[in-house]
Structure formats: structure tokens, C-alpha cells
Amino acid sequence: MCRPGDAAFVQPVAYSAAPVMPGTAPASLYVGDLDPAVTEAMLFEVFNMVGPVASIRVCRDAVTRRSLGYGYVNYMNVADAERALESLNYTPIRGTPVRIMWSNRDPTIRRSGTGNIFIKNLHTSIDHKALHDTFSAFGNILSCKIAMDGDRSRGYGFVHYETMEMAENAIKHVNGMLLNDQQVYVGLHVSKKERMSKIEEQRAKFTNIYVKNIDGSVDQQAFEDMFAAFGPYTSCVLMVDEEGKSKEFGFVNYEHHEDARRAVEEMHETDINGKQLYVGRAQKKAEREEELRRQYEKIREEKLSKYQGVNLYIKNLDESIDDEKLRQEFSVFGVITSAKVMLDDKTNVSKGFGFVCFSNPDEATKAVTEMNGRMIAGKPIYVALAQRKEVRRAQLAAQMQQRAFRAQQQQQAMMPGGYPAAPIFYPPGAVPPQARGFYPPQAQMMGRPRWAAPGQPPIPGQPGFPQQPGMPQQYPVARGRGAGYKYTPNARNAPGQAGAAPIPNGAAAVPGRPVLNAATLASLPVEQQKRTLGEALFPLVQTHAGQAAGKVTGMLLEMDNGELLHLLESPEALSGKVAEAIAALEEHLRAQQEAQQEA
Secondary structure, eight states: OOOTTSTTOOOOOOOOOOOOOTTOOOEEEEEESOOTTOOHHHHHHHHTTTSOEEEEEEEEOTTTOOEEEEEEEEESSHHHHHHHHHHHTTOEETTEEOEEEEOOOOHHHHHHOTTEEEEESOOTTOOHHHHHHHHGGGSOEEEEEEEEETTEEEEEEEEEESSHHHHHHHHHHHTTOEETTEEOEEEEOOOHHHHHHHHHHHHHTOOEEEEESOOTTOOHHHHHHHHHTTOOEEEEEEEEOTTSOEEEEEEEEESSHHHHHHHHHHHTTOEETTEEOEEEEOOOHHHHHHHHHHHHHHHHHHHHHHSTTTEEEEESOOTTOOHHHHHHHHGGGSOEEEEEEEEOTTTOOEEEEEEEEESSHHHHHHHHHHHTTOEETTEEOEEEEOOOHHHHHHHHHHHHHHHHHHHHHHHHHTSGGGOOOOSOBOOTTOOOHHHHTSSOOOOOOOOOOTTOOTTOOOOTTSTTOOOOTTOOOOOOBOOOOOTTOOOSTTOOOOTTSTTOOOOOTTOOOOTTOOOBSHHHHHTSOHHHHHHHHHHHHHHHHHHHHGGGHHHHHHHHTTSOHHHHHHHHHOHHHHHHHHHHHHHHHHHHHHHHHHHHHHO
């Protein structure tokens, strides 16, 4: 079930129903495959027709508030729940058939696989309901599902029975039978880990070998003589083209695994007419591709670990900085193995960022400390350890989750007794479940303005924005790339001072309000600096992120103030960071959905 802090935590919609009568046992149903637009009120209209509903909840993502595609319906008694399971299972709600089963709070029972069968070679016209109707004759079904690719069946599915005896009975009667003129296979479901273990065991007992790099002078007879000494074989073929010329590779399939293994051990890397043979276990194309992928990933990981902590990422470089100038600037900190400024493929002009790789981590760390924010060619550069894109996205997603969790904890602490109201939909007349002992009390998120993400500063002009006396007003943001413009925490330029940023077009200063730069930001109290940056960032982020602007702004505010000022000054840098944040958010949502599907 959904709990405070979970990704599936939901906002409450309070309704009440008649109290549970003494002696009745409440029952909970799981409702899956919900359309994203389905709400608690819609489910209430459908399920309350069967019997009085105690409570309803649709589980949603804690950050985006989007439906996770499943929910729970709690009835006053078991009889009503049984009727709902029989009459409403696979009923379309907003055009999508819903899948209903008993809610099982013990995940070990679901994951044990006991009584779970696998059906393949199903006709594409067979849907969830047809599969359920076919297999319900052999026992009580806990769950039944067809694997789908969008709206189309993938040709296989799963049926989970209450007991192993029911599953074995279904296998005995249906395996090999025709369903819609297609012979189906039915067997016990085997977990992916067990399947991979069996596959590896079968691969270890190979009999078919692959031979390549064979000299062109070797013909079929010579090829057979070469491998006949290791034992009897069922086939030995040297591959030739249409003209009968050798393709310099072939296959030998032995009768026994030991003979094939010995042939590989003794013939591999043997020199034949000046060419070294390759002899190994024959592999299918998919297996070869998977092995090549693993080798590539291994090499990539080794390369990344080799340069971990020594490769630096530098951005906000002036167009006049080339590889040699970049190397000169950083050479004072140690031995540089490579220095590269990234160029545009079409124009051959600097993209404004590059990389410097040192010989050891200590030198790289010193360079980050000394060079981050330093002025080079009139621009302050940003220097940090280089990271892979997926690592940066994962960090942004983790920061987003931490902010949401901290916000929930703070909101819960504000409630009397530490517990807010339960995040459940209550029909008219219902008694809260904690008053009945049905569910333990659960916390909910406090309502927050729809425009603010957890940890995000309020945005001026939006409902609920606290306008306090003395609060700094929103500043026009300087976007120009004026020479000598400093905005690092340690470099302050007073307004009107040499090196201060010029006011760009479209951002003219409002009388009485200073332009937001390093000097004006440093003059503010520390606790107001992030809020001021958030006020300036939000309208700019909104042009790129739309409705997600609140969450994206909150993610960006985790960065250093100096880099945030750089984003305000550089539309290109801001666009790139917003794109990274949106990608991290989408990846986080996909991971949440996959985790829920696997569970």
C-alpha cells in the first residue's frame, strides 16, 4: 500500500460513508491497468454499484502527482468485494479494461512464484478476460495478464493460481491444446534468474564449434581431416561462396561435448599455413551481440575508472580559447595528459566547453579548487570533475527525491501528533479507517501551491506568494556577455564599478531595483539568495519546461550560486541544464513505473 515518503503517495479526497457494522470483515481489492485520467471519484461510481465502499485510493507519484496506473478499493465486507471481483474484472473504465485482484500486502507471496504458470503462442485476439475465462475452470485465479506491446498482445501471458495443485491441473489440461486455432504451450513460470542459470549450464555443454581465419588453400577434405582426430562428429562444413571459393570459416558439430571442448583447447590459435586459427563455441547472433556489448561496457568502465578523478570539465570558455591556451592555463597545477576544446562540427567554432585530463587526482582537485570561477579572456569559467550524462541525471533525480522527502517530513511535523489525515478517498458517510482499526494511520502531503515543487522558492505573482515587508523584489537579469563580468562568490563587482555586467537589451533596470549580479546577490542575506535566484530563474525555465518549470527550477537551485548566475547570463547553458533536468525527471518516472510493474 502507499505510505508517506513512497513514490506512490497520494493526496486525499475526503468523503465519508456508513460506518462498518460490528462483525463484518473489511476487504481490499487491487485495481490495476488504470487509465492515467481515472480518479477516485470515477472508481467510486463504478465500485459503489456493487456494495458500500469504505475507501478508495489511486496511487500517484509524489513529485509529478501523475497516476501510477493502479489503486485500491476497500469494501465494508468480503461478500461485496467478491461480487466486485466477479462482475467488474476487466470492465472498461475510460476505455481501458481494469484488472482486479485481491490486495496482498505480503510481497513474498507474490514474488515466490508458487502457482504461477506461463502461456505462450497465444493468438493476438486473446485478451485478459478471454485468458481469465479459459483458465478459471481449473481453480481460483489471483492474477491473470497478457503481455502487451501498446495495444497489441505479445503472444504470451501469465496466470497465478492460489495453489500449486491448481496450476498443475491447468498445465495438464491446456498444454498443447488449440486456442483460436493456435497450439499453446503452458508450463510453470520460471524466473529470469533461473532461466539464465539453465542457459549458462547448457552453453557450458556445447558440441558445436566455430572455426575462422582458415587459410584459403584449405579445402573441405583438409578441413575434415583437421578436426576428425578429436572424435566422431555429426557435421563438418567449410563455408564456400557461389563459385566454390572458401569463405575462410566453418563449423564442426561433435557427438560429445568432451570432444568439442578438446578441439577448442588444442586447435585454438594453431598456425595453419601462416594464419592463426580461431576456434571457439558456436554462438547465435543475439548471443554474439550480447557478448560484444558486455565487452564494450567493460572496456568503457575500465576507461572511466582510469580517468576517474583526473578528468575535468570546463565550460563558459571564450571563443578565443583553443586547445593550446587551455593547456597553458591549467599546466601550472601538474602534468596534463590531454586538453581539448570542443568544436562545432559545421562551423569549427568553440562550443564554449572542453576537458582537461591530469596525470593524478591530487593535481585535478587542486585545479578545480583554484580555477573554478577564475576569469579567462574576460569570462569566469566553471570547472568541475567530468561526469557521465547518466550519472548527472541520476544525481538530479536523487536530489529531487530527497527534497520531496524532506518537504513531507517538515509538513508531517507541523500536524498535531505527527500524523496528518489519511491519504484516502472516503465515500459519503465513511468513518476513517484508523478509527475502525482497519488501516494504521498514514501521513499525507500538506497542500502546497500548484506552482511550487518541494524545496522550490515561491514565485512572485503566483497565488500564495508571501509578500513580506523588506523582501527583495524580483530583479531584472543581466544576460549580456560583457567583458570582465564576475559572478563567482569570491568576486564582487559593485554597480557602476569597472568590470560590472552591462544591462542587456530587454532587461533594462527598473528605477530603485538593482540588476541581479554577483554584487547584488552577495549583498543579500544568505537565506534570501536562493529565493532571489529562484524568482529570476522561474520565468526563464518556464519557457523551456512549461508545466514542469516548478520542479525543474527546484532541481536547478541545488547548484552553486555562481553557476546559477551563469545560467541567467547564458541562454544556451540554461537550455542545456533544463534539458538535463527534464531528462532526469522522465527517467525517474520510468524507473518508478518499472518498479511498480515488477512488484
